[in-house]
Amino acid sequence: xxxEETRTTTSAPHPAPAPAxxxxxxxxxPPAPRAWRTRLVVVGIVLAALNLRPAITSLGALLxxxxxxxxxxxxxxxxLTSVPPLCFAVFGVTAPRLARRxxxxxxxCAGMVAITAGLLVRPYAGGTAxxxxxxxxxxxxxxxSNVLMPVIVKRHFPDRVGSMTGLYSMALALGTxxxxxxxxxxxxxxxxxxxxxxxxxAGLAGVAVxxxxxxxxxxxxxxxxxxxxxxxxxxxxxxxxxAPLRITRSRTAWALAVFFGLQATAAYITMGWMAxxxxxxxxxxxxxxxxxxxxxxxxxxxxxxxPRVAARLPRQGPIVVVLGVxxxxxxxxxxxxxxxxxxxxxxxLGVSNCAFPLALTMVGMRARTGAGVVQLSAFAQSTGYLIxxxxxxLVGVLYEATDGWGVPLALMAALMVPQMVVGVLAGRxxxxxxxxxxxxxxxxxxxxxxxx
Numbered sequence: 166x167x168x169e170e171t172r173t174t175t176s177a178p179h180p181a182p183a184p185a186x187x188x189x190x191x192x193x194x195p196p197a198p199r200a201w202r203t204r205l206v207v208v209g210i211v212l213a214a215l216n217l218r219p220a221i222t223s224l225g226a227l228l229x230x231x232x233x234x235x236x237x238x239x240x241x242x243x244x245l246t247s248v249p250p251l252c253f254a255v256f257g258v259t260a261p262r263l264a265r266r267x268x269x270x271x272x273x274c275a276g277m278v279a280i281t282a283g284l285l286v287r288p289y290a291g292g293t294a295x296x297x298x299x300x301x302x303x304x305x306x307x308x309x310s311n312v313l314m315p316v317i318v319k320r321h322f323p324d325r326v327g328s329m330t331g332l333y334s335m336a337l338a339l340g341t342x343x344x345x346x347x348x349x350x351x352x353x354x355x356x357x358x359x360x361x362x363x364x365x366x367a368g369l370a371g372v373a374v375x376x377x378x379x380x381x382x383x384x385x386x387x388x389x390x391x392x393x394x395x396x397x398x399x400x401x402x403x404x405x406x407x408a409p410l411r412i413t414r415s416r417t418a419w420a421l422a423v424f425f426g427l428q429a430t431a432a433y434i435t436m437g438w439m440a441x442x443x444x445x446x447x448x449x450x451x452x453x454x455x456x457x458x459x460x461x462x463x464x465x466x467x468x469x470x471x472p473r474v475a476a477r478l479p480r481q482g483p484i485v486v487v488l489g490v491x492x493x494x495x496x497x498x499x500x501x502x503x504x505x506x507x508x509x510x511x512x513x514l515g516v517s518n519c520a521f522p523l524a525l526t527m528v529g530m531r532a533r534t535g536a537g538v539v540q541l542s543a544f545a546q547s548t549g550y551l552i553x554x555x556x557x558x559l560v561g562v563l564y565e566a567t568d569g570w571g572v573p574l575a576l577m578a579a580l581m582v583p584q585m586v587v588g589v590l591a592g593r594x595x596x597x598x599x600x601x602x603x604x605x606x607x608x609x610x611x612x613x614x615x616x617x
Contacts, residue, residue: 202380206321209376210329213273213310214336216280216373218436219344219366220303221249222461225436226348226454229444230359235293238565245437247558248297250429252304253311253550260312261543269313269320274377276313277370279306285367288360303370308550312543315528319538326529327476331469334522338464340369341436346458349451412540415597417531420590421524422545424485426552427584428520431492433557434577435460435514442570446503456511463515464522471519472526481530484523485588489581492517496578500571517581520588524549533596541597556580 224231224245232242263272283303290299314333322329344366352362412418439460443453475481495513498506528545532538560573567573 203321205376205379206317207332209270209273209373209380210314210317210333211336212373212376213277213314214333215340215343216277216370217307217310217337218341218461219369220280220284220300220307221433222341222345222436222457223348223363223366224300225438225440225457226345227352227359227362228437228441229450231296231363234359235296237293241293242561244558244561245297245300247433247554247556248300249304249307250433250550250553250557252301253308253429254547254554256305256308257312257550258543258547260309261539263309264313264316264539268381269317270377270380273310273313273317274374274381276306276308276310277374277377279303281367281370281374284370285364288363312546315525315542316535316539319529319535327473327526330476330522330526330529331472334468334472334525335465338461338468338522342458342461342465345436345440345461346455349454411601412544412597415600417591417593417595417600418541418544418597420587421527421531421541422548423552423587424520424527424584424591425524425545425549427549427580427587428518428524429549429553430556430580431577431584432518432521433553434560434573435518437557438560438564438573439511439514442499442503442574443507445570446507448504448507452507456507459508459511460515460518463512464519467516467519468522472522475523475526476530479594481523481527481592482589485520485592486585488517488520488523489585489588492581492584493578496574496581500574503570520584523588524591527591531591531596533598537596537598 228242228245231237237245260272267275280303283299283301283306287296287299287303290296315330318326318329318333348362348366351365352359355361355365436457440450440453440457443456444450448456471484475484478484491513495510495517498510498513503510524545528542529538532541559576563573563576564570
């Protein structure tokens, strides 16, 4: 390969025949498998992303039927909408350790299997406890995949983080909106049983298992040293060594974690309760599900566009503010005219929910090394989802206590203000490695990353 030939010529003016044969051998061996694997990784990322939200939005579309079928109170339903962030916080923190041991591809594959099994079992588990347990299994698979997707993007596409994060985010938004829009009509066409309407999404998750089964054996390349990958691929990229980072001492990491938590709070309140808000305002069930789908589908084009724009900007604060203002206007509109302006509020909240792909993009931008990305992704997502747990539960309690949506909507609007503040702080042009270096070496700290 060209870089190897350049180094050989520099060190030895008259190279021997043997080194000249090595590039030819390398050129003959890796390109086809590498190109095939890269395409497979892209397919795997897209299919995995499609399955990271249907478990949640399909439930949101049928929440009233599930509540009636299982005899849930408003408080228990609020607890149900808090289960996703709880599982993401608890299980997401284990992703780096699992990936270090088994490889990111193998862990994502296991995650897709868990999603498939959980979605298939939960409608028929019997009772609220069984429903919650099966949901937790599916959400466990989503949690580890959530954390490792930015890592896989950084590893396989280090020069295209923005565009690949956009593709992944767009597929995630597409899966989210598809489940929201199609669950109710699909349930009706399949006989009207909410169990069947929820279980059918296990099929999509099962398809996502297939490409990751082929990538499980690819652990050696995923977990291998970056120096070996650079040599194999003929690149001369500058590889920085992994250093232990005390990530809890990074202000940027904390700002990003809180931003992630507040945007997740808004997202899960929206996915869990928005359809019910419209239904209580007199909107038909099918239309309410369609409005939720519109909110989710806004993320399809914007989730592809926003990461690409954000990756070109040194500071992402202006984007944070625009998204936050859209959320504020949307919540005020839901309070003043939920039915009359339903489509406008759905669109505005859909724009606001695109804080999620922005947060994922900032995870890749606020760390320079692969190990840093793993640590920051796990910390920001686990801590963020932990922060978001009370939100959906509190909304359910307030809704039942006040018998209306005025107080819950006021809470949602109020949370937009700190979300914008910490988002601006997280969007500053700095990295966690630089902050760690500024605070001095921490040789006794343990790195929690997979390594680059």
